[in-house]
Amino acid sequence: MNIFFFGGTSLAARDLVSSLKKDYKVYVFSRKKKLNKNFYYYDLNKKNNVSLKNSKQDENYLFFFSSFVPLKEKKSTWGKCSKTNIFGLIELLKKNKVKLKKIVLASSCSVYGTQKGSLTEKNFLKPESYYAISKLAQENILRIFCEKNKIKFLCFRLGYVYGKNMNNKRIVKKIVINYKRNKKLKIFNKKLNLNLIHTQDIKKFILKSFKKCEGIFNLTNKYETRLIDFYNMVMNKKNKQKTKKNQFGSNKLTKMFPSIKFLSLSSGINELKND
Numbered sequence: 001m002n003i004f005f006f007g008g009t010s011l012a013a014r015d016l017v018s019s020l021k022k023d024y025k026v027y028v029f030s031r032k033k034k035l036n037k038n039f040y041y042y043d044l045n046k047k048n049n050v051s052l053k054n055s056k057q058d059e060n061y062l063f064f065f066s067s068f069v070p071l072k073e074k075k076s077t078w079g080k081c082s083k084t085n086i087f088g089l090i091e092l093l094k095k096n097k098v099k100l101k102k103i104v105l106a107s108s109c110s111v112y113g114t115q116k117g118s119l120t121e122k123n124f125l126k127p128e129s130y131y132a133i134s135k136l137a138q139e140n141i142l143r144i145f146c147e148k149n150k151i152k153f154l155c156f157r158l159g160y161v162y163g164k165n166m167n168n169k170r171i172v173k174k175i176v177i178n179y180k181r182n183k184k185l186k187i188f189n190k191k192l193n194l195n196l197i198h199t200q201d202i203k204k205f206i207l208k209s210f211k212k213c214e215g216i217f218n219l220t221n222k223y224e225t226r227l228i229d230f231y232n233m234v235m236n237k238k239n240k241q242k243t244k245k246n247q248f249g250s251n252k253l254t255k256m257f258p259s260i261k262f263l264s265l266s267s268g269i270n271e272l273k274n275d
Contacts, residue, residue, distance in 0.1 A: 004052055005029065006042065006092070007065030012106055012161045015203040029066075042066075044088025051095035060098050061210070064089070064142070065106040069131070071169050073110060076131040085134035086141070093145055102152040104210055105142050108135045109157045109195055109220060109248055119247050121157070121216045139216070152214050156206065159220030159248065162268060163199030164275050172196075172230060176272045179234050190228035195220045195248060198263045208257050221262055222249035234269055 001024045008017045008028035020026050029042035029050065042048050044066055052062070068084035070076035112119050113126030127133045139155055146153035166173050172194070178185040197220045205219060224244045231237075254260075 001025065001059040001061065002027065002098075003061045003063060004098070005063040005065070007067065007106070008063075010065050010067075011163060011166050011199060012158060012202055013063075013065040014165075015163070015199045016206055019203055019207055044084045044092065048095075052098040058099070059101050061102050061104060062096075062098075062100050063104045063106075064092075064138075067106070067135070067138075071167075073129045073131050076129055078130045078133075081130040081134040082137075085131075086137050089138055089141060093141075100149075100151045102154060102210075102214075103142055103146055104206070105138060105153075105155045107139050107155050107157045107216075108132065109159050109218060111136045111139070111157065112248075117247065118245075119218070121218055121252065154210060154214055155216040156202075156219045157216065157248075158202065159195030159197040159218075159246075161197055161199060161202065162272070164271055166272075166275075171227070173272065175231050175234050176269070176275075179273070185231070187228060187231050190226065190231075192227045193247065194225050194227060194230060195246060196225050196230075196265070196268075197221055198268050200263050204260050205253050205257065208260065209253060213253075213256070217253045218248040218251040219253060220246055220248045220251075221265070222246055222254060223262075223265075224249070225265060230265075230269075233265065234273070 003020055003024050003026045005013065005017055005026055006029045007013055009030040009032045017026060017028060026038060028039045031041065031043040040050050042050050068080055070080070110129065110132040111125045111127050112123060113128040113132065115123065115126060125136060127136050143153055162172050168174065168177060175185055201221070202219065222245060224246045
């Protein structure tokens with residue numbers, strides 16, 4: 001089996017790619033320049049010479065984890081989001097010359113907007129930022145492309161991805177950095193549910209499901225973590241918040257693979273502290 005992995009150096013993909021390489025032939029495409037075997041430079045914002053060519057093997061999978069992700073989603077611009085997330089994807093599909101069995105997309109729970117209550121994959125979508133709109137567009141572009149070309153489609157709507165070596169400008173990492181420097185950080189929007197998902201959990205669920213599953217799946221931790229709860233845990237303060245199910249937590253993947261255990265939040269925080 002061949003796997004063509006776009007965005008293989010992204011935070012959400014790193015652990016997954018490392019595990020996939022143990023059992024499959026993985027071709028990694030990224031705008032980060034590396035000279036490793038089966039690594040190709042590919043920037044969705046630029047004209048690229050790389051195209052997917054015919055393979056002798058019948059089973060070819062395309063993983064698409066490439067996206068422009070703004071640091072502050074509400075301040076994202078349509079120009080930046082659409083150039084990478086929509087038109088960059090379209091150009092890639094135009095260059096495809098490989099017979100694909102399945103396309104796997106990393107989308108975002110931001111497509112639901114700020115709706116309250118329990119949300120499932122069947123809920124009405126209310127994207128409220130240009131980034132969220134561009135992720136919904138990706139889903140629709142690939143769904144139609146797959147239907148037209150008789151390719152299986154699998155989409156994971158990820159929550160807030162965190163893990164080792166994440167961007168220092170992300171809020172959860174900034175909290176940890178300030179903790180290490182023994183500095184206080186003023187927290188706004190304290191009740192915001194982070195919808196956290198660790199990179200190791202992404203790896204475990206996708207490895208189990210990418211061959212078997214089709215359709216759309218929410219992928220976040222099953223428990224709600226408010227921003228203030230995360231801050232208090234990092235600062236070793238007593239956490240009074242009662243355990244509450246995440247609004248995306250009771251998803252189909254959890255029911256399909258009940259044997260998979262989520263990484264505990266405390267373990268994830270300790271990882272960031274030691275990073």
